[in-house]
Amino acid sequence: MSWEENIRRVVPYTPGEQPKDKNVIKLNTNENPYPPSEAAMEALRSIPADAFRKYPDPNVTELRDEIAKFHGTAPERVFVGVGSDDVIAMLFQACFASEKPILFPDVTYSFYEVWAELFKAPYETVPLKEDFTIDEEGFKRPNGGIIFPNPNAPTGILMGLDAVERIVRANPDSVVIVDEAYIDFGGESALPLIDRYGNLVVVRTFSKSRSMAGMRIGYCVGQEKLIGYLQAVKFSFNSYTMSVPAIKMGAAAVRDKEYFEDCCEKIISTRQYAAEEFSRLGFKQTDSRANFLFVRHPDIDAVELLTFLKSKGIYVRHFGAERIKDYLRVTVGTPEEMDGLFEAIKSFMGR
Amino acid sequence: MSWEENIRRVVPYTPGEQPKDKNVIKLNTNENPYPPSEAAMEALRSIPADAFRKYPDPNVTELRDEIAKFHGTAPERVFVGVGSDDVIAMLFQACFASEKPILFPDVTYSFYEVWAELFKAPYETVPLKEDFTIDEEGFKRPNGGIIFPNPNAPTGILMGLDAVERIVRANPDSVVIVDEAYIDFGGESALPLIDRYGNLVVVRTFSKSRSMAGMRIGYCVGQEKLIGYLQAVKFSFNSYTMSVPAIKMGAAAVRDKEYFEDCCEKIISTRQYAAEEFSRLGFKQTDSRANFLFVRHPDIDAVELLTFLKSKGIYVRHFGAERIKDYLRVTVGTPEEMDGLFEAIKSFMGR
Numbered sequence: 001m002s003w004e005e006n007i008r009r010v011v012p013y014t015p016g017e018q019p020k021d022k023n024v025i026k027l028n029t030n031e032n033p034y035p036p037s038e039a040a041m042e043a044l045r046s047i048p049a050d051a052f053r054k055y056p057d058p059n060v061t062e063l064r065d066e067i068a069k070f071h072g073t074a075p076e077r078v079f080v081g082v083g084s085d086d087v088i089a090m091l092f093q094a095c096f097a098s099e100k101p102i103l104f105p106d107v108t109y110s111f112y113e114v115w116a117e118l119f120k121a122p123y124e125t126v127p128l129k130e131d132f133t134i135d136e137e138g139f140k141r142p143n144g145g146i147i148f149p150n151p152n153a154p155t156g157i158l159m160g161l162d163a164v165e166r167i168v169r170a171n172p173d174s175v176v177i178v179d180e181a182y183i184d185f186g187g188e189s190a191l192p193l194i195d196r197y198g199n200l201v202v203v204r205t206f207s208k209s210r211s212m213a214g215m216r217i218g219y220c221v222g223q224e225k226l227i228g229y230l231q232a233v234k235f236s237f238n239s240y241t242m243s244v245p246a247i248k249m250g251a252a253a254v255r256d257k258e259y260f261e262d263c264c265e266k267i268i269s270t271r272q273y274a275a276e277e278f279s280r281l282g283f284k285q286t287d288s289r290a291n292f293l294f295v296r297h298p299d300i301d302a303v304e305l306l307t308f309l310k311s312k313g314i315y316v317r318h319f320g321a322e323r324i325k326d327y328l329r330v331t332v333g334t335p336e337e338m339d340g341l342f343e344a345i346k347s348f349m350g351r
Numbered sequence: 352m353s354w355e356e357n358i359r360r361v362v363p364y365t366p367g368e369q370p371k372d373k374n375v376i377k378l379n380t381n382e383n384p385y386p387p388s389e390a391a392m393e394a395l396r397s398i399p400a401d402a403f404r405k406y407p408d409p410n411v412t413e414l415r416d417e418i419a420k421f422h423g424t425a426p427e428r429v430f431v432g433v434g435s436d437d438v439i440a441m442l443f444q445a446c447f448a449s450e451k452p453i454l455f456p457d458v459t460y461s462f463y464e465v466w467a468e469l470f471k472a473p474y475e476t477v478p479l480k481e482d483f484t485i486d487e488e489g490f491k492r493p494n495g496g497i498i499f500p501n502p503n504a505p506t507g508i509l510m511g512l513d514a515v516e517r518i519v520r521a522n523p524d525s526v527v528i529v530d531e532a533y534i535d536f537g538g539e540s541a542l543p544l545i546d547r548y549g550n551l552v553v554v555r556t557f558s559k560s561r562s563m564a565g566m567r568i569g570y571c572v573g574q575e576k577l578i579g580y581l582q583a584v585k586f587s588f589n590s591y592t593m594s595v596p597a598i599k600m601g602a603a604a605v606r607d608k609e610y611f612e613d614c615c616e617k618i619i620s621t622r623q624y625a626a627e628e629f630s631r632l633g634f635k636q637t638d639s640r641a642n643f644l645f646v647r648h649p650d651i652d653a654v655e656l657l658t659f660l661k662s663k664g665i666y667v668r669h670f671g672a673e674r675i676k677d678y679l680r681v682t683v684g685t686p687e688e689m690d691g692l693f694e695a696i697k698s699f700m701g702r
Contacts (some may be wrong), residue, residue, distance in 0.1 A: 114587050216593075244566065
């Protein structure tokens with residue numbers, strides 16, 4: 001034998017392409033086209049050198065306080081991690097320690113399956129309905145935990161708050177995680193339900209609506225008891241996950257509510273414009289409430305269009321899964337970036 | 352039943368106290384008394400706002416390249432994480448997937464036991480010898496993986512490179528992790544052994560010798576194959592763990608070799624001075640090669656002294672474990688901080 005027999009083998013996730021060339025139109029990873037708040041940048045630049053030699057506050061107090069204030073809740077109800085991926089991975093480890101299967105939609109964020117495999121948790125997928133909406137009834141059977149994004153990815157389709165509540169209420173014996181990575185672009189949040197349901201956790205990220213994918217901040221909100229369990233798992237792992245700049249810059253970004261709302265409004269408005277333009281060009285699409293559109297054209301092969309766009313320096317995303325292989329996911333960029341995209345699509349269609 | 356039955360219960364680790372008061376002498380968490388390199392601060396402050404809206408480079412290329420250059424090795428041999436705690440937790444998950452017990456010393460970094468428990472890996476501790484040196488022979492029996500710090504914590508005692516090599520050579524069927532968090536303060540690194548042993552991994556941190564505990568950067572070096580397995584586990588977890596500032600500031604810190612060496616030399620020299628002063632005051636101590644001293648006084652109760660010092664605004668560390676309960680671990684600060692400490696100790700002894 002050899003040491004390699006003790007190695008855990010996994011199939012690594014392939015993240016969306018990050019082209020080095022600066023002159024591309026990058027609509028493939030749902031990043032925000034606008035930079036972070038200037039107040040956040042100023043907070044970063046004014047951290048004194050001496051703050052770095054010490055360990056950061058393991059309780060992430062300043063950032064948790066600001067997030068709690070923003071949502072009108074208590075800091076004890078907020079857990080912060082290194083991006084929402086870290087938060088969700090921690091939730092899987094802390095809250096899904098059951099022999100029964102975890103449930104999530106068949107078409108959804110691809111990491112849920114990866115984490116279930118990694119933590120050796122059994123899981124089953126619940127197929128989306130024909131129209132790509134989440135099948136509420138599919139989440140009303142014995143399970144060890146539930147997770148779904150709202151709006152769902154990569155469809156962008158929003159589930160109504162009443163349906164979310166019915167799922168949470170039907171599962172008092174499981175933790176239900178609602179991944180609201182894209183909720184700030186026009187969806188109704190499940191946060192108000194937390195007062196009434198101890199088994200609900202709502203996950204958020206700074207990577208989309210707060211323009212801070214590069215800083216790695218995510219968080220979740222739940223009742224004190226559940227968040228307490230999560231903090232315990234985090235502290236048993238790595239007490240100091242949040243760096244000094246993440247805490248300082250994150251807190252400043254949350255304080256700058258006006259800039260945040262302004263960016264979200266601009267993106268919603270560009271999404272509206274882009275959706276209409278896609279329709280004019282004969283594309284079919286879901287009713288996306290996220291910062292991306294999910295489109296297909298009856299007469300165009302998705303991979304051919306993807307390849308053509310890439311040759312023009314425009315990056316969009318394609319997923320190979322059978323049910324969605326005719327679709328492309330297109331991040332909402334600036335109006336100028338969308339115009340560049342549509343110009344390229346028209347030239348492809350005119351060939 | 353309730354959702355709480357699916358919750359994983361853990362006993363959280365208690366990190367060293369982080370007093371809020373600025374006027375304390377903080378010698379309890381082995382932080383560096385000097386700030387990070389001015390070049391690192393400049394690199395941080397000059398990151399453009401636009402860099403934050405995008406996801407960071409998941410391969411951490413710039414930082415891995417600099418670390419590789421610093422050690423005269425290839426970037427493919429370097430894995431970077433959110434502090435060495437993150438790196439070691441990842442190593443436990445990736446490399447210790449065995450039914451046989453993991454081995455580590457009985458007196459050592461307290462997180463090893465916590466991770467073994469968390470990842471449900473069997474483990475056994477190898478008692479230090481009477482003189483607190485690591486018992487080399489104890490690591491030559493069937494096991495699923497080996498980890499020890501060198502110098503060991505909290506003793507500060509260094510194991511010779513020949514002994515490290517004998518342990519690595521005796522265990523071709525296990526991964527051997529040498530945690531060199533404190534090696535820059537005067538120890539001989541196991542890095543040169545990596546060319547010859549595919550089962551060896553050497554872990555380092557930016558938190559001690561590079562004055563960047565607040566930035567959360569750790570790394571490890573091993574042969575390409577082992578590092579490849581580790582990268583796969585990381586990518587299956589969370590592709591984007593390293594933030595833009597961590598990458599930029601970390602790379603600049605590594606480039607500033609002169610400042611780094613200068614800080615290490617100052618700390619080694621202060622350690623020498625402090626060790627002599629402790630001896631003069633009648634303390635017994637280990638031969639520490641780290642940035643802390645491990646001391647006990649035959650006539651003084653450790654907890655009494657700890658409490659007295661705290662009342663004077665001076666923080667040192669005590670561990671409750673039976674074998675070391677008479678000792679205090681004292682971080683090497685600036686010469687002025689050490690003078691403040693000795694003045695307080697003298698006043699305690701003179702009472």
